[in-house]
Amino acid sequence: xxxxPLWKYIIVACALMTGFIYTLPNFFGESPAVQVSSAKATLKxxxxxxxxxxxxxxxxxxxxxxxxxxxxxxxxxxxxxxxQLKAKDLLEKQFNPDASNPQYVIALNLLSSSPxxxxxxxxxxxxLGLDLRGGVHFLLQVDMKGALTKRLDSISADLRSLxxxxxVRHGGINREGERIVIRFRDEETRVKARTTLDDNQPDLQLAxxxxxxxLRLVATLKPTALKRIQEFAIKQNMGTLxxxxxxxxxxxxVIAQQGADRIVVQLPGVQDTAKAKDILGRTATLxxxxxxxxxxxLESAQAGQVPFGTELxxxxxxxxxxxxxxxxxxxxxxxxxxxxxxxxxxEPAVHLSLDSAGSRIFKEITRExxxxxxxxxxxxxxxxxxxxxxxxxxxxxxGRVQISGSMSSMEAxxxxxxxxxxxxxxxxxxxxxxxxxxxxxxxxITKGFHSTMWGFAAISAFMIFYYMLFGLVSVIAxxxxxxxxxxxxxxxxxxxxxxxxxxxxLALGMAIDSNVLINERIREELRNGSTPQAAINTGYERAFxxxxxxxxxxxxxxxxxxxxxxxxxxxxxxxxxxxxxxSLFSAVVVSRALxxxxxGRRRKLESLAIGQIWKPGNKVAAAK
Amino acid sequence: MEFFRIKKDIPxxxxxxxxxxISLVTFLLAVFFLFHRGLHLSVEFTGGTLIEVNYAQAxxxxxxREGLNKxxxxxxxxxxxxxxxxxxxxLPLKAEQSSAKIGEAxxxxxxxxxxxxxxxxxxxxxxxxxxxxAENGSLALLLVIIGIVLYLAMRFEWxxxxxxxxANLHDIVIILGFFAFFQWEFSLxxxxxxxxxxxxxxxxxxxxxxxxxxxxxxxRGLTTPQVLxxxxxxxxxxTIITHGCTQLMVLSMLLFGGATLYYFALALTIGxxxxxxxxxxxxxxxxxxxxxxxxxxxxPVKKIDGANEDGAVV
Numbered sequence: 001x002x003x004x005p006l007w008k009y010i011i012v013a014c015a016l017m018t019g020f021i022y023t024l025p026n027f028f029g030e031s032p033a034v035q036v037s038s039a040k041a042t043l044k045x046x047x048x049x050x051x052x053x054x055x056x057x058x059x060x061x062x063x064x065x066x067x068x069x070x071x072x073x074x075x076x077x078x079x080x081x082x083x084q085l086k087a088k089d090l091l092e093k094q095f096n097p098d099a100s101n102p103q104y105v106i107a108l109n110l111l112s113s114s115p116x117x118x119x120x121x122x123x124x125x126x127x128l129g130l131d132l133r134g135g136v137h138f139l140l141q142v143d144m145k146g147a148l149t150k151r152l153d154s155i156s157a158d159l160r161s162l163x164x165x166x167x168v169r170h171g172g173i174n175r176e177g178e179r180i181v182i183r184f185r186d187e188e189t190r191v192k193a194r195t196t197l198d199d200n201q202p203d204l205q206l207a208x209x210x211x212x213x214x215l216r217l218v219a220t221l222k223p224t225a226l227k228r229i230q231e232f233a234i235k236q237n238m239g240t241l242x243x244x245x246x247x248x249x250x251x252x253x254v255i256a257q258q259g260a261d262r263i264v265v266q267l268p269g270v271q272d273t274a275k276a277k278d279i280l281g282r283t284a285t286l287x288x289x290x291x292x293x294x295x296x297x298l299e300s301a302q303a304g305q306v307p308f309g310t311e312l313x314x315x316x317x318x319x320x321x322x323x324x325x326x327x328x329x330x331x332x333x334x335x336x337x338x339x340x341x342x343x344x345x346x347e348p349a350v351h352l353s354l355d356s357a358g359s360r361i362f363k364e365i366t367r368e369x370x371x372x373x374x375x376x377x378x379x380x381x382x383x384x385x386x387x388x389x390x391x392x393x394x395x396x397x398x399g400r401v402q403i404s405g406s407m408s409s410m411e412a413x414x415x416x417x418x419x420x421x422x423x424x425x426x427x428x429x430x431x432x433x434x435x436x437x438x439x440x441x442x443x444x445i446t447k448g449f450h451s452t453m454w455g456f457a458a459i460s461a462f463m464i465f466y467y468m469l470f471g472l473v474s475v476i477a478x479x480x481x482x483x484x485x486x487x488x489x490x491x492x493x494x495x496x497x498x499x500x501x502x503x504x505x506l507a508l509g510m511a512i513d514s515n516v517l518i519n520e521r522i523r524e525e526l527r528n529g530s531t532p533q534a535a536i537n538t539g540y541e542r543a544f545x546x547x548x549x550x551x552x553x554x555x556x557x558x559x560x561x562x563x564x565x566x567x568x569x570x571x572x573x574x575x576x577x578x579x580x581x582x583s584l585f586s587a588v589v590v591s592r593a594l595x596x597x598x599x600g601r602r603r604k605l606e607s608l609a610i611g612q613i614w615k616p617g618n619k620v621a622a623a624k
Numbered sequence: 625m626e627f628f629r630i631k632k633d634i635p636x637x638x639x640x641x642x643x644x645x646i647s648l649v650t651f652l653l654a655v656f657f658l659f660h661r662g663l664h665l666s667v668e669f670t671g672g673t674l675i676e677v678n679y680a681q682a683x684x685x686x687x688x689r690e691g692l693n694k695x696x697x698x699x700x701x702x703x704x705x706x707x708x709x710x711x712x713x714x715l716p717l718k719a720e721q722s723s724a725k726i727g728e729a730x731x732x733x734x735x736x737x738x739x740x741x742x743x744x745x746x747x748x749x750x751x752x753x754x755x756x757x758a759e760n761g762s763l764a765l766l767l768v769i770i771g772i773v774l775y776l777a778m779r780f781e782w783x784x785x786x787x788x789x790x791a792n793l794h795d796i797v798i799i800l801g802f803f804a805f806f807q808w809e810f811s812l813x814x815x816x817x818x819x820x821x822x823x824x825x826x827x828x829x830x831x832x833x834x835x836x837x838x839x840x841x842x843x844r845g846l847t848t849p850q851v852l853x854x855x856x857x858x859x860x861x862x863t864i865i866t867h868g869c870t871q872l873m874v875l876s877m878l879l880f881g882g883a884t885l886y887y888f889a890l891a892l893t894i895g896x897x898x899x900x901x902x903x904x905x906x907x908x909x910x911x912x913x914x915x916x917x918x919x920x921x922x923x924p925v926k927k928i929d930g931a932n933e934d935g936a937v938v
Contacts, residue, residue, distance in 0.1 A: 141752070430748070432753050450881075550826075555823070556768060557771075557824075557826075560768040563764070564767070565812075566760065
């Protein structure tokens with residue numbers, strides 16, 4: 001009765017094997033590396049950059065342990081920190097000849113030195129949180145009210161021109177808080193205005209108010225529109241942050257949305273909070289200006305004589321471009337920019353939407369300048385960058401602009417992102433900040449590791465001393481629990497923090513409960529006179545119900561923490577919940593498999609090595 | 625090796641009243657301290673700035689305090705953190721100051737007034753975050769309570785679930801009472817520990833109740849106190865050993881985990897000690913007084929007409 005079918009042993013063996021493989025990367029440690037990523041939003045790191053990095057290192061005779069390209073940029077693995085610094089200087093010189101205007105970010109990084117075949121299986125080391133590796137954490141609150149006000153202001157401007165176009169006479173359009181109020185003198189005009197608005201402004205919800213000659217139409221945003229504006233604002237701000245953080249030279253920044261209106265920014269390894277805050281808080285603007293194409297002007301500008309009222313810029317492809325200083329339109333007038341395709345040619349394109357004032361200006365400009373070029377510039381800390389410089393083909397009215405021609409869909413995507421980045425949707429405020437020094441991070445790891453190790457050692461010693469062979473089985477089950485837990489954390493790439501390590505320790509301390517329950521039950525059965533084989537069987541069976549009940553109550557607490565916890569508590573809760581699940585498997589299935597393997601095949605089993613069994617009324621301690 | 629050689633069931637229930645009076649007194653004391661002194665909430669809840677710095681030699685707290693006062697920071701707390709070289713500086717939220725800049729300003733003031741400090745950690749929490757955390761914490765506690773009560777009511781009986789939750793909430797209040805009495809810092813990780821303890825000590829009650837149910841079903845002719853005594857006696861060995869093992873782990877955290885894990889481990893320690901006591905000696909009497917009996921676990925057998933006393937028919 002104490003034999004498992006073969007498939008159960010196979011499952012246990014497979015689980016242990018998988019656990020072992022996915023835990024493995026954590027033992028290899030990290031090796032120094034240099035990472036090359038783009039500092040300019042207009043510059044892409046691709047396979048060519050990789051080749052350039054390789055050739056630079058080869059010609060200088062710096063030996064690398066492998067180079068590869070991923071979403072963050074080109075990474076070069078090096079053998080020690082000396083070579084790492086040397087390679088960094090070398091690449092810095094090669095890639096950023098002009099130090100005041102860096103094109104690339106060359107950052108020091110650490111890469112896991114686990115072998116390639118493990119990485120190919122997505123077996124990666126656990127992802128360490130900031131409190132273990134050092135760095136800065138910011139929580140930014142997006143001012144949604146600000147975003148809404150901005151949007152409502154631009155809608156009221158739209159309404160004014162719409163009413164003028166449709167010849168509806170009104171007594172004033174004003175934004176009052178989060179609503180737009182339009183005044184009318186008579187009912188007839190109000191009805192007319194209402195139908196006009198229904199047709200043209202699908203985002204607005206309209207309500208009649210007032211009496212006699214004091215008639216009003218109150219427009220509020222529909223909930224769906226409200227939600228869309230908020231989502232848009234957060235996405236746009238995240239895009240902008242991405243671009244700016246690139247500049248800091250952080251190897252693996254984390255920029256994530258938290259809740260409806262918050263953004264978490266984590267910069268591992270960064271210590272200079274002042275600079276980080278400065279960069280995060282900076283505002284960028286978008287400007288549309290005309291290109292100066294007077295014959296000869298560009299040549300003289302390149303020779304050093306920039307004509308009055310113009311500025312020299314470099315286009316994306318590297319060609320010089322002379323742009324007039326006069327600003328035609330600013331990013332405030334831009335309401336959206338999305339990548340897409342041309343309706344007729346199916347070429348990739350960027351679709352822009354302008355608000356009503358913007359479209360009026362744009363219509364004028366395009367009418368007067370057919371055949372000429374305009375430049376869209378992104379201005380950040382006084383420095384401008386040409387996003388795109390299209391030729392005007394026809395007059396464009398209605399505020400829907402499409403930029404197309406000779407771009408890939410990837411480029412269209414980037415351009416749209418940049419255009420959006422120029423008009424930060426809403427102001428942001430830092431509401432939480434945490435800086436952890438690198439030495440503290442390393443210390444936290446050691447402390448967490450020591451607590452777990454000594455606790456585990458103490459429990460093991462006691463269990464083996466008290467329950468003998470069954471204690472050893474329990475300890476092996478507990479060790480496999482640890483293995484599963486670390487493997488799961490590595491697989492899920494969940495962030496491990498110091499509270500997370502505490503949760504690992506606690507999970508082990510609590511998981512032993514299941515084995516104690518089982519062992520005590522078996523002893524009890526023996527005490528009541530069962531045969532050893534029967535005692536094992538009933539012991540495990542009886543204990544299982546209890547183990548399940550007790551683990552579920554603990555799990556309820558863990559899930560509540562997971563739902564409501566944030567920051568450190570969440571890190572604790574994730575590990576706590578996972579620990580309960582793995583302990584169910586290891587304490588019941590793994591330990592049973594071991595016991596079955598040891599005792600299951602013996603027909604005439606006389607005793608179990610489970611420590612002394614003392615029976616009441618039996619003076620001779622029956623050491624079985 | 626066996627620690628517990630118990631010949632007869634220990635008559636726990638005979639002293640039930642005494643145990644409950646002890647509990648009630650501790651509980652009331654804890655509540656008193658909670659209201660009288662209040663919890664010493666960490667920056668995470670109150671909002672504000674926390675700066676941890678490290679000196680190469682033992683830090684002169686007085687000098688730091690005076691230096692910062694001179695630099696215009698009043699109402700600050702300066703204390704050692706873990707060792708004499710580590711110093712923790714706590715600043716309250718101020719409306720007029722650009723909150724995010726405080727960390728740097730303090731560091732530059734320290735450079736002048738008490739040189740040699742190296743920055744270890746800065747935490748700034750805005751007012752809205754703190755309020756939310758407190759709300760979420762209470763919501764989590766509520767969810768745990770409802771979840772556990774429902775589960776136990778489904779699995780056992782409402783009397784069990786009510787007494788288990790009362791017994792364990794009394795633990796929680798006592799932990800909080802300790803934190804209030806000693807003015808230990810109540811941080812987010814302590815909150816996590818408290819909730820984990822709640823789940824963990826309910827375990828304990830579950831195990832005793834499991835035995836109670838089993839005894840009710842198997843053994844006839846025992847009074848309710850006798851059944852409870854039997855259930856507690858037969859699980860006491862497991863209870864002590866399990867808690868001992870968990871405590872070994874927590875002790876190791878207390879010793880090696882450093883200052884960050886210290887209060888976390890401390891909350892767990894108190895929770896584990898009172899967890900044993902309350903789930904065994906508080907929950908069980910409560911069940912008894914709520915009137916649990918054998919009938920609640922035995923499914924009523926349909927009487928067949930004309931059967932004899934044992935219900936046997938042919």
